[in-house]
Each structure stands twice: as structure tokens, then as C-alpha cells.
Amino acid sequence: MNFNKQILATIILLLTLVPHALGHVTGRNLQNFQYNADLASVAPIVDGYLDDPAWEKVVPGKLEQDLISGERRGESPDFTGTFAAVWRNGFLYVAIKIIDDQLENRQAKLLREDHLILYVDPHHSGRAEDLYRFEIPIEKDMGTLKSPLTRVAWGNDGQTCELSFRIDNLARKGNSIGFLIAYNDVDSGNLRQEIAWAPEGYTLEENAYLPDLVFTAKIEPTRQQKLIQWGHIKRLY
Numbered sequence: 001m002n003f004n005k006q007i008l009a010t011i012i013l014l015l016t017l018v019p020h021a022l023g024h025v026t027g028r029n030l031q032n033f034q035y036n037a038d039l040a041s042v043a044p045i046v047d048g049y050l051d052d053p054a055w056e057k058v059v060p061g062k063l064e065q066d067l068i069s070g071e072r073r074g075e076s077p078d079f080t081g082t083f084a085a086v087w088r089n090g091f092l093y094v095a096i097k098i099i100d101d102q103l104e105n106r107q108a109k110l111l112r113e114d115h116l117i118l119y120v121d122p123h124h125s126g127r128a129e130d131l132y133r134f135e136i137p138i139e140k141d142m143g144t145l146k147s148p149l150t151r152v153a154w155g156n157d158g159q160t161c162e163l164s165f166r167i168d169n170l171a172r173k174g175n176s177i178g179f180l181i182a183y184n185d186v187d188s189g190n191l192r193q194e195i196a197w198a199p200e201g202y203t204l205e206e207n208a209y210l211p212d213l214v215f216t217a218k219i220e221p222t223r224q225q226k227l228i229q230w231g232h233i234k235r236l237y
């Protein structure tokens, strides 16, 4: 009886520990961590100002995971950041709000400047590869943009930003893409931290898997769209 109890206790202990350990090593602790990007009834205007109706009802994600130390960060005057995402007509739109105590955007090298890092993997390979990596300097002209990034606009002296990605029919209800957003905070000429929207314990080195961004559609189809559905046209959006 006691022996069985001991075995049972051991098994329970292992069941608690093993997934945690595996999760840390493989990056699979991303389960249940995702961002739901909702369908916008009207696409936001990508001008750097977040006054569009599309941003009114979004659920923001917080940038609070330090990718270097793996630690969680609370609210701090050093840096706070949030983002939101919606989709419409083959485009993914991302809005970002950042408050940084020391804005550094006049250096020659991006590494010495504050900048945003986004991973957008439309094919959902899950991997944080350079192919899907977008580095966005604060309030600077980026010249030709790497596909699928189509537009970047800043507002409010570098405190707000809007971006659009053209991913065509991959932006559809129920589909998922790999997604990560982080802010590289350079203060006094040194990179102090990389703060991301990511689950607790996540670091980019150990966890090469990207979190999911899922396309959702809460709004009710209009009567006209229902008629189209009856006509068996598969892709409404």
C-alpha cells in the first residue's frame, strides 16, 4: 500500500516536472500562448496614429518578457510596450505603443539604436528564422521593404507605430502564422534589454519556435455575405 503510494507520488511528480523541463528545452511551452488577431470591419489607415476604429476594441498584448535574461518585467519607466493586430482583405495590421525613457535613433548602426523586431512567418513553419525577421528602426525611412512587409509609419515622436503585411489568402479565419514582436532597448549607447510579447521563461536562443498569431472573426456576416456563403464561395475574407 505504502509502496504503491510512493510510486504514484513519483509518477505525479514526474508528470509535473517533465513537460516543464521539455518545454524549456524545445520551446513547446508556447502552448496556449497565442495572439488572436480579429477581423476589422474597416482596415486601419497605416499613418502611425492609432485613432482608427479598428484599434478601438482590440485586446492588446504586452511586451514584458526579456529575451536575454528570460525574466518577466513589470511596468517600468525604462520601457513599456503594447501591441495589437487586426486583419482585413489579405493584410495583417499591427499597432504598437512604446514608452522608452531614452530614445536612441541617431546612430549609424541599428544595433546601437532602439528598434523593433518582428517575426512574421506566414507559412507557419514555427521557426524564428532570419527569413521572417523584420528590424524596424524608430522613426526612420527604411527604403525598400522586405516582403511581406508593405508599410511602416510612426507617430507621436516615435511612441506609436503601425505596420502592414500583405499575406493574401493566408489571412483568413482560423488560420495561424508564426509571430513575435520585441523591442531592443538601447539606453546610453548600450543594448539593455530585448523585451518581447512571449510566454514566461521564453528566450530566443533556447526557444527557436515562434508563438502563434491566429486570425479570428467575431463580427457577424452581413446579409449580403450570408447570401454569398449560400452560394458556396469558400473565401469570404
Ligand SMILES: [Ca+2]
Pocket (backbone or CB within 6 Å): 044, 045, 046, 047, 048, 049, 050, 051, 052, 162
Ligand atoms: Ca492609423
Ligand SMILES: [Ca+2]
Pocket (backbone or CB within 6 Å): 077, 078, 079, 100, 101, 102, 185, 186, 187
Ligand atoms: Ca529604456
Ligand SMILES: [Ca+2]
Pocket (backbone or CB within 6 Å): 100, 101, 102, 103, 104, 114, 185, 186, 187
Ligand atoms: Ca532606449
